[in-house]
Amino acid sequence: MIRPEEIKMSAEENGKWGLVIDQDICTGCQACVAACAMENNISFVGEVDAGYGRSMHWIRIERFWEGEYPEVKMTPNQPMLCQQCGHATCEPVCPAFATVHSQAEQLNLQVYNRCVGTRYCANNCPYQVRAFNWRDYQRPEPLPNQLNPDVTVRRMGVMEKCTFCIQRIHKAQDKAKAEGREVVDGEFTTACAQACPANAIVFGRVDDPESLVSQLSHRGHGVKHLEELGTLPNVTYFKGG
Amino acid sequence: MSDKFSRRDFLKLAGVGAATTAILTGCGPASRYVKREPYMLMPEYNYNGQSTYYATTCRECAAGCGLVVRTSQGRAIKTEGNANNPLNLGKTCARGQATLHGLYNPDRVTDPIKRTRGAAAGTTVAWDDAIQTVADALKNNKPEEIAFLMGTTSDHLFDLLTDLSAQAGINAPVRFGALSMFEARATLSKAAENLFGEAGMPFFDVGGAQVVISFGANFLETWLSPVPYTRGFAGLREGQTKKRGTFIQFEARMSSTAAKADEWLPIRPGTEALVALAIGRLASELRGGPLPRVFAEVDTAAAADAAGVKLTALEHIAEIFAASAGVLAIPGGSALGQSNGLAVAEAVLALNAVADNFGKAGGVFFSGLAPSQTEYQRPASAMEMQDFIQNMTDGKYKVLFVHGVNPVFELPASSGFKAALKGVEQVISFASFPDETALEADFVFPDHHALESWGYQRVVTGSAQPVLSGSQPVVSPFYNTRATVDVLIAAAQLAGGKFAEAMPFKDEVEFLRSKVAPLMSEADGFFSAADLNTFMAYFQQYGGWWKTTDGRTAPNAADVFNRELDASEAEFAGEGEFFFVPFVSPTLAEAGANKPWLQELPDPTTTVMWNTWVEINPETAHELGLEDDDVVKIISEAGELEVPVYRYPAIRPDTIAMPFGQGHTAYGQYAAGRGSNPADLLGQHFNEAGDLAFAGMKVKIEKTGKKQPLSRMESIMGVYGVGLGEEH
Numbered sequence: 001m002i003r004p005e006e007i008k009m010s011a012e013e014n015g016k017w018g019l020v021i022d023q024d025i026c027t028g029c030q031a032c033v034a035a036c037a038m039e040n041n042i043s044f045v046g047e048v049d050a051g052y053g054r055s056m057h058w059i060r061i062e063r064f065w066e067g068e069y070p071e072v073k074m075t076p077n078q079p080m081l082c083q084q085c086g087h088a089t090c091e092p093v094c095p096a097f098a099t100v101h102s103q104a105e106q107l108n109l110q111v112y113n114r115c116v117g118t119r120y121c122a123n124n125c126p127y128q129v130r131a132f133n134w135r136d137y138q139r140p141e142p143l144p145n146q147l148n149p150d151v152t153v154r155r156m157g158v159m160e161k162c163t164f165c166i167q168r169i170h171k172a173q174d175k176a177k178a179e180g181r182e183v184v185d186g187e188f189t190t191a192c193a194q195a196c197p198a199n200a201i202v203f204g205r206v207d208d209p210e211s212l213v214s215q216l217s218h219r220g221h222g223v224k225h226l227e228e229l230g231t232l233p234n235v236t237y238f239k240g241g
Numbered sequence: 242m243s244d245k246f247s248r249r250d251f252l253k254l255a256g257v258g259a260a261t262t263a264i265l266t267g268c269g270p271a272s273r274y275v276k277r278e279p280y281m282l283m284p285e286y287n288y289n290g291q292s293t294y295y296a297t298t299c300r301e302c303a304a305g306c307g308l309v310v311r312t313s314q315g316r317a318i319k320t321e322g323n324a325n326n327p328l329n330l331g332k333t334c335a336r337g338q339a340t341l342h343g344l345y346n347p348d349r350v351t352d353p354i355k356r357t358r359g360a361a362a363g364t365t366v367a368w369d370d371a372i373q374t375v376a377d378a379l380k381n382n383k384p385e386e387i388a389f390l391m392g393t394t395s396d397h398l399f400d401l402l403t404d405l406s407a408q409a410g411i412n413a414p415v416r417f418g419a420l421s422m423f424e425a426r427a428t429l430s431k432a433a434e435n436l437f438g439e440a441g442m443p444f445f446d447v448g449g450a451q452v453v454i455s456f457g458a459n460f461l462e463t464w465l466s467p468v469p470y471t472r473g474f475a476g477l478r479e480g481q482t483k484k485r486g487t488f489i490q491f492e493a494r495m496s497s498t499a500a501k502a503d504e505w506l507p508i509r510p511g512t513e514a515l516v517a518l519a520i521g522r523l524a525s526e527l528r529g530g531p532l533p534r535v536f537a538e539v540d541t542a543a544a545a546d547a548a549g550v551k552l553t554a555l556e557h558i559a560e561i562f563a564a565s566a567g568v569l570a571i572p573g574g575s576a577l578g579q580s581n582g583l584a585v586a587e588a589v590l591a592l593n594a595v596a597d598n599f600g601k602a603g604g605v606f607f608s609g610l611a612p613s614q615t616e617y618q619r620p621a622s623a624m625e626m627q628d629f630i631q632n633m634t635d636g637k638y639k640v641l642f643v644h645g646v647n648p649v650f651e652l653p654a655s656s657g658f659k660a661a662l663k664g665v666e667q668v669i670s671f672a673s674f675p676d677e678t679a680l681e682a683d684f685v686f687p688d689h690h691a692l693e694s695w696g697y698q699r700v701v702t703g704s705a706q707p708v709l710s711g712s713q714p715v716v717s718p719f720y721n722t723r724a725t726v727d728v729l730i731a732a733a734q735l736a737g738g739k740f741a742e743a744m745p746f747k748d749e750v751e752f753l754r755s756k757v758a759p760l761m762s763e764a765d766g767f768f769s770a771a772d773l774n775t776f777m778a779y780f781q782q783y784g785g786w787w788k789t790t791d792g793r794t795a796p797n798a799a800d801v802f803n804r805e806l807d808a809s810e811a812e813f814a815g816e817g818e819f820f821f822v823p824f825v826s827p828t829l830a831e832a833g834a835n836k837p838w839l840q841e842l843p844d845p846t847t848t849v850m851w852n853t854w855v856e857i858n859p860e861t862a863h864e865l866g867l868e869d870d871d872v873v874k875i876i877s878e879a880g881e882l883e884v885p886v887y888r889y890p891a892i893r894p895d896t897i898a899m900p901f902g903q904g905h906t907a908y909g910q911y912a913a914g915r916g917s918n919p920a921d922l923l924g925q926h927f928n929e930a931g932d933l934a935f936a937g938m939k940v941k942i943e944k945t946g947k948k949q950p951l952s953r954m955e956s957i958m959g960v961y962g963v964g965l966g967e968e969h
Contacts, residue, residue: 024485025475027461028497028845030828034338037838038319044841047851047915051952055841055850060954063500063846065890069858070507072891074500074846140347140910142719143837145316149290194321197332197471 016106017084017164017234018206019193020216023076024240026200028061032079032192039165039191041151043137056131058082058162059192076240079192079201082129082162083225084108086232090121090130098159105169106234110161117157126226130161164203165190185211206234295715296323296784298698300645300691301336301343302420302830303393304328304466305698305708307784308337310715317341317692317716322468323784328704329468335828335842337468342836343690344719348909349673350687351720358668358681368723371686375732378640378667379740384410388638390629392645393418393620397696400756401726401744405733408743412638415629416620419651419831419920422933423824423901424464425577425586427622431930432572432586433607436804437796441607441617442702443590444793448476449603451567452487454520454558456513456589458573461498462827462845465573466703474501487565489558491516492575494822494856494898495891497845504558507893508548510820510936511811513576516555517588518808519544523559524595533802535591547810549893567603568596575822575936579811582928588806593798600795609792611699612709612760624931626652633661640667644688644725649677650905651831653923653933655879671725674835676908687722689714694724695749697757697785707792709760711785724749757786765790814926814934815878817941822898823919829902834912844900847887848954853916856889856898857942865942872947875899877940879924882917885949897940 036042042056049055059081066073088108090099098114099121101107122130136156139147147153150167154160172188185204193201204213216222217236224233292313299306299320307326311319320340324331353371356363366374379387389402391414402414426442434440447453447460447470460470477486490499493510508516522536545552562568572589579585590605598604610617621629626648632638634657641662652658662668662681670682679685688694693714700708726749733744746752754777760766761776765788770776780786813820825831826844833839840851847854855875857867867873871886875897884899892898904918926934 022479025478027471027474027501029461029467029471030335030842030845031333031338033842034335034838035333037841038338038341044837047840047952050841050850050954051950055954057841057954060843061845063848069860069890069892069894072495073505074495074891077500077845142345143342143347145345145719146318146341148318149313191319194331195333195338197329197334197468198475199332199472200475 016205016207017169018204018213018217019164019190019235020202020213020222020238021079021235022200022238023078024238025198026061026077026079027198028063028077029197030061031195031197032201033057033059033061035191035195036162038146039148039151040163041147041153043133043139043154045135045137049134054132054134056133056137056160058129058131058160078237080127080129081192081235082108083127083231083233083235084164086234087230089124089126089229089231093120093124094118095120105166107164107166110159110163112152112154112158112160115158117159119159121159126229126231130159133158133160185213292318295713296325296711296782297692297715298696298710298712298784299333299337299340300394300698300712301340301832302463303418303698303701304468304703305700305710306333306337306468307710308333309784310692312715315716317344325783326708326710326785327706327787328466328700328708328710330472332468332472334468336830336833336839339833339836339839340691342838343673344692344716346674346835346909348675348835349690349720350675350679350685350722353684353686353721353723355684356682358662358683361680363685368721371684372728372731372735374684375669375686375728376735378669379411379732380736380738382639385412386637386639387411388629388632388640389414389642389644390646390648391416393421394691394698395645395696396698397753397756398644398726401729401752405729405740405743409739415625417626417646417648417651418620419901420463420825421620422623422651423578423935424573425582425928425930425932426619428577428582428586428928428930428932429572430617430619432583432590433796435583436587436590436801437798439607439797442619443796444606444608444702445569445571446603446606447473447569449567450477450486450569451603452489452561452565453477453569453571454489454491454562454592455498455502455571455573456491456517456585457576458571459496459498459824460571460573461501462496463825463830466701469703487561489561493820493893493896494824494889495846496574496824497827500846500891505891506550506554506558508550509893510575510822510896511579511581511813512544512548513585514581514588514806515539515544515808515810516548517570517585517592518806519555520559520562521588521592521595523556524562527559527563528595533594535594535802535804535806538805539808562595567598569593569598569603569605570596575824577928578933578935579937580813580926580928580934581807581809581811582932582934583930584807584809588808591801591804591806594801599798605796606793607796608702609705609707609794611701612707612763612786612788613756614699622927622931623652623656623933624927626656627925630656630658630661634664636664638665640669641665642669642671643678643682644671647672647676647678647832647908649681650908650918651920653879653920653925655923655925671728673722674909677906680907686725686728687720688725689718689722692716693718693722695726695753697753704787705791705793706787706789708787709785711780713781726752760786763788811937813937813939814924815939817876817939818895819940819942820893820896820936821875821877821922821938821940822896822936823901823923824898826900826902829900831902834903834905834915835909837911840911843954847889849887850952850954851915852951853884853900853903854887854951855884856887856892858892858894858896859888859890861894862886862888865944867944870948870950872945872949874943874945875922875940876943877922877924877938879938880921882919882921883945883947884917885951887951897942
C-alpha cells in the first residue's frame with residue numbers, strides 16, 4: 001500500500017487546473033452540456049424526473065431576467081459547473097470520504113464506490129452543481145455502446161459532479177510522463193471547452209503563468225462566484241456587457 | 242498479502258513467473274525473447290485501450306461541419322469538431338455532439354422491410370429482394386414517373402441522382418428540409434438576385450463587423466450555419482484589435498440570438514421592411530450627402546408608429562449606424578417568413594449599401610461555390626414543394642423515393658403531402674429511423690447512419706474558403722443496413738439499359754472516387770497528390786478537401802441606391818388577435834427529437850425540456866387569466882392544437898411563439914407522442930420568393946381548463962429572483 005507521505009504533494013509538479021468562462025460570448029447553445037454528457041456517460045432521466053430537478057447535468061447554463069417588457073433583458077448566459085474549490089464546502093461533510101480533495105490535481109474528487117448517498121455534499125454546495133442518481137436510469141440497448149470506457153458508469157444512490165474531465169487530465173499526464181516531459185498548455189482540454197463554438201470556455205493550468213487560462217484569469221474584470229464564502233473557486237467568469 | 246505487496250508488484254511477479262515457466266520447460270534461450278501478444282488480437286489498427294480517430298462529416302444539418310470521431314474497439318465514443326476543417330475549426334454544436342445517440346438509437350430501422358402503409362410493423366425482406374424491388378421500380382415505370390425527394394445532406398447521393406436523371410431521363414432529385422424552409426433560403430437568394438443581379442447565398446461577416454443589426458436572423462441558433470456564425474459573434478464581441486462590437490436585433494419575440502443583443506427592439510411583425518428603410522433614411526441623413534432614392538419615399542415617423550416603437554428609438558439606432566465604421570445588416574428568420582418577406586430581405590440588404598460594406602471585412606459577400614460546384618443550388622421552396630405535391634396527387638409519379646427528409650412531419654399538414662402519397666403507387670423510403678414518412682411507405686430500405694457512411698457535403702456558406710467536407714465510416718454498420726448509393730448502383734445495373742450505362746460503378750466508394758478525382762487538378766488545394774489513391778487517403782485523413790484561398794465574391798451593389806423598394810406591411814392570414822411566430826428549436830431542430838440527450842437539453846431561453854410550450858407575454862396571460870402550465874387551444878385558419886403556456890417575459894403582448902421540433906406521431910420512443918407541432922397551424926401562404934409565410938398567421942387562443950406541467954431547468958434555480966425551493 002502506498003502511504004500518503006509517499007504521494008508527491010507539490011501542486012507545482014502536478015498541475016493545478018482552472019477554467020475561464022466568458023459570459024459575454026456564451027450564446028447558451030448547450031453544446032457544452034451535450035459534450036459533457038457524451039464524454040462523461042451522464043444518464044438522461046426523462047421528462048418527469050427532469051421536472052423534479054433530478055436531471056444529471058454536470059454543467060448547466062443559467063440565465064435570469066431583469067426588468068419588464070419592453071425593457072426586459074436576459075442576463076448573460078452563465079455556464080455553472082463544479083468550481084473545483086480550493087476550500088470546498090462539500091468535502092468536510094462527507095462521512096464516507098467519498099468527496100475528497102486531491103492534493104495532486106488540486107481537484108475535488110468524487111469517489112463513486114465510496115459514496116453511500118447521504119447527499120450532504122449536494123446540500124452543502126453553494127453552487128448547486130452536484131447531481132444525485134435517484135434511480136438506475138435506463139439506457140436501452142444499443143445506447144451503451146457509446147459509453148466512454150475511461151469513465152465509470154454510476155448507479156442509483158451515488159452522487160456525481162463535474163470532474164474537469166479528469167480522465168483526459170490523466171491521459172495527458174501519462175503520455176507526457178512516458179515521453180519524459182511536462183504536460184503542455186493546450187495539449188488537451190475538457191469536453192465542454194473543446195465543443196464550445198464561441199470559445200467561451202478556456203481550460204488550462206492556472207499554476208503556469210504563461211498559460212492562456214492564467215493570463216485570462218488575471219484580467220481585471222474576472223470574477224469568481226460566491227468568493228466571499230471563502231471557497232477559493234478555480235473557475236473565473238467574465239461578466240457580459 | 243502484506244501491505245508492502247501492491248497489485249502492481251503482483252502483476253510484475255506474475256510476469257516473471259510466466260517467463261520462468263517458459264525457461265523451465267526447456268524451450269531454449271530464444272524463448273526468453275518471445276513477445277507476448279494480447280490474448281485478443283484486434284484488427285490491424287486497433288489495440289485494447291487505444292482509441293482510433295476518424296475524420297468525417299456531421300449530417301445533423303446541411304452545414305457540413307467536419308468531425309473527428311473517437312472510436313474504441315469498433316465503437317464510436319465521442320464526436321469532436323475537426324480542427325482542420327475551415328468551416329467549424331474543431332467546434333461542434335449540441336446536435337453534432339448528440340449524433341452518437343442517432344447511431345446507437347434503440348429505434349433504428351435494422352433491416353429492409355416491406356410494409357403496409359400506416360401500419361406499425363412490417364416484414365423483413367432480404368437485400369437482394371430489396372434491390373430487385375428498386376430495379377423493378379426503375380425499369381417498369383416511365384422515367385418521368387420516377388421521382389426522388391431528398392433532404393439537404395448527402396450531397397454525393399444528390400450528385401448520383403443528378404447523373405442518373407441526366408442520363409436516364411428520370412426526374413431530377415428535389416431537395417427539401419424544414420430548416421431551409423424556416424431559414425427562407427429562397428428569399429435570401431432571390432433578394433440578392435434582385436439587388437445585385439446574381440443569385441447566391443449571401444455571406445455575412447459578423448466577426449469582422451463593428452455593429453451588427455439583425456432583422457430576425459437567428460444566426461446563433463440554427464440559421465444557415467450556426468457554428469461559424471457563433472464564432473463570428475465571438476469575434477464581434479472580443480475582437481483583438483478593436484473595441485467590443487454592438488449587436489442590435491429587431492424581433493417580436495426575443496430569441497436566444499436576440500438575448501445576446503445589446504438592444505432588442507420588439508417591433509410589430511410585418512413592419513420590418515418599413516423599419517429598415519426608415520433606419521436607412523435616418524442614417525443617410527446623418528451621414529450627409531444626397532438622400533439615396535431607395536430610402537427617399539419612407540416616412541420615418543409613420544414607420545416608427547406602425548412598428549410600435551418611438552421614433553427616438555429608431556433615431557438612436559441610426560446614430561449608432563452613422564457613427565460607426567463596419568456596420569452590417571442581416572435579414573433572416575421569421576422576418577422573411579411573411580407575405581412581404583422578399584421586400585424585407587431587399588430593404589435590409591440595401592441598408593448595407595449605406596455602410597458601403599460589400600465585399601469588405603465585416604460586410605456582405607456572396608458565399609463562394611464549393612469545390613466541384615458550378616452554380617448556386619438551393620433546396621426547393623415551400624411553393625416549389627406545392628408543385629411536387631400536386632404532381633403526386635395527380636398521379637404523375639408512379640414511384641417516389643424518399644431519402645434524408647421526413648416531409649410528413651417537416652412540411653405543414655396543410656400542404657397535403659400525406660394525402661398526396663395516396664396518388665403514388667409505390668413509395669420507397671431510405672430512412673434510418675421509423676419516421677412519419679417511413680410509416681406511409683411501402684418499403685423501407687434503411688441507409689447507414691452518417692457515421693457508418695461514405696460521402697461528402699458541399700459547404701454552402703459559413704467558411705471563407707470553399708470546402709468539400711468528406712465522410713467515411715468511423716464504425717462498421719451496426720445493423721443490416723445498406724448505403725443508398727450502393728442500393729441504387731446495384732439496382733440500376735439490374736435494371737439494365739440506360740440505367741446501367743449511367744451507373745458503371747462497382748460500388749459507392751468507386752463512385753465517390755470518380756467525383757473526388759477532378760479535385761486533383763484544381764489549384765490552391767490545402768493538399769495535393771500525384772495519384773488518386775494517395776489523394777483519397779488524404780481526403781479521408783483530413784476529412785475533405787478545401788482551398789487555401791478566399792472563395793467569396795463581392796456583390797455588385799452599383800444599382801442598390803437607385804432602386805424602389807416596397808415598404809408595405811405584411812398581410813396576415815386568419816382571424817385571431819395574436820401574431821403567431823413559430824421558431825426552430827435551437828437544440829432539437831427538425832430531426833433531433835429522437836435523441837434522448839437533445840430532449841434533455843434545456844431550451845436556451847425558457848429552459849424547458851422534453852416538451853413543447855407556447856410563449857405568451859405575462860401581461861397578456863394575466864389578462865386572459867392564464868398561468869404557467871395552463872393548457873390552451875391555439876386555433877388558426879389551418880388547424881388547431883393544444884399546448885401548455887410558458888409566460889415569457891420577452892415577447893410582444895400581441896404575439897405568441899412556439900418551438901418547432903416536437904409533435905412527432907412516430908420517429909421512435911423518445912419522439913413519438915411528445916409535444917405538438919406548430920406547423921399544424923400553418924396555412925399555405927407564400928412570400929414573393931416562394932418561401933412559406935410561416936410567420937404570417939394570426940391565431941386565436943382558447944382556454945381548456947387543463948394543466949400540464951412543463952419540465953424546466955429553471956424551477957430549481959428560481960425565476961425573477963425567487964429563491965431556491967420557495968416555489969417548488
